[in-house]
Every structure is written in structure tokens, then in C-alpha cells.
Amino acid sequence: MAAIADQLQELSIKKNLSLFTVIACFLTVGFMMFFNIQRMVFLEHEVQQLRHAIMECDRFSKNGFKINKDQINIRNRRNIQDSDLSKPVYKSLDSNDFFTSNTEEEFPLLQNEGVISRKPHSRMQILDERHPRTGRIKPLPSVHLNGDTSSYVLGTHENFNGNGHLRHTQRIFVDWKPSSWAESTGMMTHFDYNEGYLTIKESGLYLVYAQIYYLDEHDLNGYRVFKNDKMILQCTVSLHSGTRVQKGNTCYTAGVEYIAEGDKISLGDILHDHYSLFEPGKSFFGLIKLGDVRGRV
Secondary structure, eight states: OHHHHHHHHHHHHHHHHHHHHHHHHHHHHHHHHHHHHHHHHHHHHHHHHHHHHHHHHHHHIIIIIOOOHHHHHHHHHHHHHHSOTTSOEEEETTOSOEEOOSSGGGTHHHHTTTSOOSOGGGSOEEEEOBOTTTOOBOOOOEEEEEEOOTTOOBTTBTTBOSTTEEEOOSSBOOOEEEOHHHHHTTGGGGEEEETTEEEEOSOEEEEEEEEEEEEESOSEEEEEEEETTEEEEEEEEEOOOSSOOOEEEEEEEEEEEEEOTTOEEEEEESSSSOEEEOSTTTSEEEEEEEEOOOSOO
16 A cells, blocks of 8 residues: 555656656746737837838929939030139039039029939039049149230330349339240230230139339338239338449339239339349239138138
């Protein structure tokens, strides 16, 4: 009887162990199913967010951020053929295409065709001074004028002593001649010179410089640089002597000035009837464009 009781007890223990094992397996499987269901819900939420982001991108594309590249290339080729090559080139940061335009008013050419519906200023742009065809850096408009006495004859003109030694009888210096490089490089297309006045054809910030080489008996010499009728620079030199002898001295000045299209630059002597050496490298003046200015000045 004791043996039978022991066997029954052993069977009961095994039965309990089996039941415990089944319950443990059931709980493990249930936990794993619950975890997977939660994970699927989380992934579904992520997918919904991605779908929403894609829909937003498509909406922005339809509103103007997506550009038909074939239409852009056709328009760009037309713009390059019809554009003034002296104008700077705008390059879009999100495209390899060039827009040859200086003003926002020219961009609606693309907008009217339904290619771009947003305003140009919403697109980031950089100013590229490269030539649209050659890719070379375009030189900034510059000019240099030298003193010129080729129209004077010694013995015929009383105010001319030869070798560039000239006495100016008028207030404005008129005996200038553009340098040969300004003519050969085409820089004079940006300027117009006539009778002592240099007219600027392209607005912007300019470095203006000038020098007069005085060779005169007077102790005080000087000149002014004018923009139209307004003085923008002045230079004076003084060299005193006990006797009345010729004294040589150079007077150089320079400064940065905003010059609008159509403005005229000229040099005028402060004291009339003074002598100076009007030869290349001795008396001269010129302008170098430093850049454009946006807005009103």
C-alpha cells in the first residue's frame, strides 16, 4: 500500500508539473503575441507619418517647387541667346541651370508658363560673375584716362611749353585720353568720355582715383573731383620757397562713391592758370567698379 501511495503521489507531481509547463508556455506565447501586436501598431503609426510627409512633399511640388527640367533647359538656352552678356548670372542653389537676369521682373517669363508659381525671392540665389558661355570670370567695368597734349603744338599754343607741360585756362581739365587697354578690352562700352566729362553707364559702387603732377611757380596747388556738380574728392599740395621757381609735386586722392547711371565725373583745378605735366603716368584719373548696390542710395 505504501508503494502504491508513493506512485500516486509521483504521478500527481508529474501532472502538476505538466500543467505548470502548459500554463507557462501559454503565458509566454500570449506575451509574445501582445508584444508583436503593439509593435505592429507602432510601425503602422510610423507608416502613417511617412505617408503624411510624402503627401506634404507632393503638395509643395504641385504648388511650385517642382520644376520641369526640359522646360527650364529650353528657357535657359533662350535666355542665354537673348541676354546681354555684360549682365551677371543668377544660379539656383537647387539646380544646375542658369538664369541670366538682373531683376525679379524677368522671372515671370517662367511663371507665366506654369513652371514656377512662387515668387523668385523665395528661392535662394547667388550672384555669379562668370560668363554664361565660357565660364570665365568677367572683369568689372574699369577705365583709366591719361593726360594728353597731342593736340597742342609748341610755339603755336601759348599755354604749352612742350613735353606735356601745360597750363590749363579753364576750370575743368579736358585734356584726357582713355588708355589703350580700355579701348582694346571693350571697357569703354561701360563709359562715355567727352570734353573732360566721363559718363558712367552702369550704376554701382566705384573706386574713384586721380592724380595731377604740378610743375608750377605757385606755392599752393590743388584740384577737386566732381560727380555732376557735387564735389566728392579734393587734393591740395603746398610747397613754399623763398624765390619764384618752378616746383614739382604730385597730388593724389582716391575714394569710394556710389555712381548712378548717367552721372558724370570730372576734375577741376582749384586755382586757374597753373601748369602741370599732362603725360601718361604723371597726370591721370580712373574708376573701378567694386560691385552692385541693391536698394536706393
